[in-house]
Amino acid sequence: MDNIKAVVIGSSSGGINALSFILERLPADFKIPVLVVQHLHAESEGYWIDLINKKSNVIVKEADNKENIQEGHVYIAPPDYHLLVDYDDTIALSKDEKVNFSRPSVDVLFESASDVYGTRLAGIVLTGANDDGAQGLKRIKEKGGITIVQDPAEAAYKEMPEAAIRKSKTDFILSLHGIVEFLKKSNIKIR
Amino acid sequence: MEDLTRNQIKELLESLYDRYGYDFRDYNTAHIKRRLTNRMTLSQLSSSEEFRNKVLEEPSFASLLLKDLSIQVTEMFRDPSFYQALRNTVIPLLKTYSFLKIWHAGTASGEEVYSIAIILKEENLYDRCLIYATDFNQQALDKGREGIYSDEKIQENIKNYRLSGGEGSLSDHFVYKYNKIIMNASLRKNIVWANHNLVTDSVFAEANLILCRNVMIYFNKDLQNKVHNLFLQSLSNGGILCLGMKENMEFTEAKDKYMILDKKNKIYKKKYQFSNH
Numbered sequence: 001m002d003n004i005k006a007v008v009i010g011s012s013s014g015g016i017n018a019l020s021f022i023l024e025r026l027p028a029d030f031k032i033p034v035l036v037v038q039h040l041h042a043e044s045e046g047y048w049i050d051l052i053n054k055k056s057n058v059i060v061k062e063a064d065n066k067e068n069i070q071e072g073h074v075y076i077a078p079p080d081y082h083l084l085v086d087y088d089d090t091i092a093l094s095k096d097e098k099v100n101f102s103r104p105s106v107d108v109l110f111e112s113a114s115d116v117y118g119t120r121l122a123g124i125v126l127t128g129a130n131d132d133g134a135q136g137l138k139r140i141k142e143k144g145g146i147t148i149v150q151d152p153a154e155a156a157y158k159e160m161p162e163a164a165i166r167k168s169k170t171d172f173i174l175s176l177h178g179i180v181e182f183l184k185k186s187n188i189k190i191r
Numbered sequence: 192m193e194d195l196t197r198n199q200i201k202e203l204l205e206s207l208y209d210r211y212g213y214d215f216r217d218y219n220t221a222h223i224k225r226r227l228t229n230r231m232t233l234s235q236l237s238s239s240e241e242f243r244n245k246v247l248e249e250p251s252f253a254s255l256l257l258k259d260l261s262i263q264v265t266e267m268f269r270d271p272s273f274y275q276a277l278r279n280t281v282i283p284l285l286k287t288y289s290f291l292k293i294w295h296a297g298t299a300s301g302e303e304v305y306s307i308a309i310i311l312k313e314e315n316l317y318d319r320c321l322i323y324a325t326d327f328n329q330q331a332l333d334k335g336r337e338g339i340y341s342d343e344k345i346q347e348n349i350k351n352y353r354l355s356g357g358e359g360s361l362s363d364h365f366v367y368k369y370n371k372i373i374m375n376a377s378l379r380k381n382i383v384w385a386n387h388n389l390v391t392d393s394v395f396a397e398a399n400l401i402l403c404r405n406v407m408i409y410f411n412k413d414l415q416n417k418v419h420n421l422f423l424q425s426l427s428n429g430g431i432l433c434l435g436m437k438e439n440m441e442f443t444e445a446k447d448k449y450m451i452l453d454k455k456n457k458i459y460k461k462k463y464q465f466s467n468h
Contacts, residue, residue: 095408
């Protein structure tokens, strides 16, 4: 297995709790950049991001356009913008049409990240009540990346994890705790 | 279908530029790739070679692709907090002018420029304004000039109009007929619609207020700097520049030339420059 260069996470209903659980448990020396799409209402404010940031050992922030993707940072898609990774390792935001009735869309992030990182990407689908992320996770798998889905039995909403599992072969089906352990292990490999 | 590589994307954009003069070479590759891939799927093309040949040999296909690449998703009163800031922060400054020119760059199908016109009207400023609405997509411009839109999003538009501090009624500004919204002629009379390409054309007109929202978001840094330079030359001293909510001046060369009027809503005021002559 190649060293992981980036982690992408997609979540929807119930996602803020799941994200808090994972991000607050990442160690201070966690190097791998994490990019996150959480479905939100277009006008929602980012208080929850500040809250997670305060409780975390890594830097959790809303993504800015053209920002360099850095170690130890977690970038959250702003409401009403798609979040993409560009080839020069920078963030690209877009106001394009909704995908899967969503902006930001998990598929858009996953597909663009898989283009840039290929085998060195891990994609994680968490709780949600739609099927965004399934197509994107399939693409990550096709390009040789690692695919992880939150155990639907544990997820607050199981539709999104189940859709992802149905669409392609998933490498790991894990509890939130298991996902944290996976991330910690991946981090040790690159240190 | 073949997955487009970075080099194939580059070659496609080169072909489009060499053959037709439309320049997308300095756009974000990730963004362009999504749109090219959509076109490949819709037109059932299997390889980049087939794609490129079709661009070179069929002008009608090239113009379809141009439309794909230039499409701008826009709505009336989208980002209500911006329109509120326009009302509260920018309008009082504009009221000091006896006559003013406004340039709305990248106007697309015009929903934004009508939103601005509505605010100007409600603030009794409209009759003192000349508004240039420009885009390089002629089809979108024609749609804007007509000012006829579907009623699909009207409930959301009305909600956003209220959220932006609109105290009248949005429906005062259009006529509703056959499920269409027809903007009032009184909103259209001071708007000049013109074809202008920010990437390849030079200064368009002098302006006291320039709005260019979510257009440069798709450009790479060099192209952003180039367009910022264009705006600097076009803006009068003390003129105002409005960008999209996620378009940070911080990463551009132009940042020292402006002071920040509203950080969240990305509203900037050009500093006074004194000539050496």
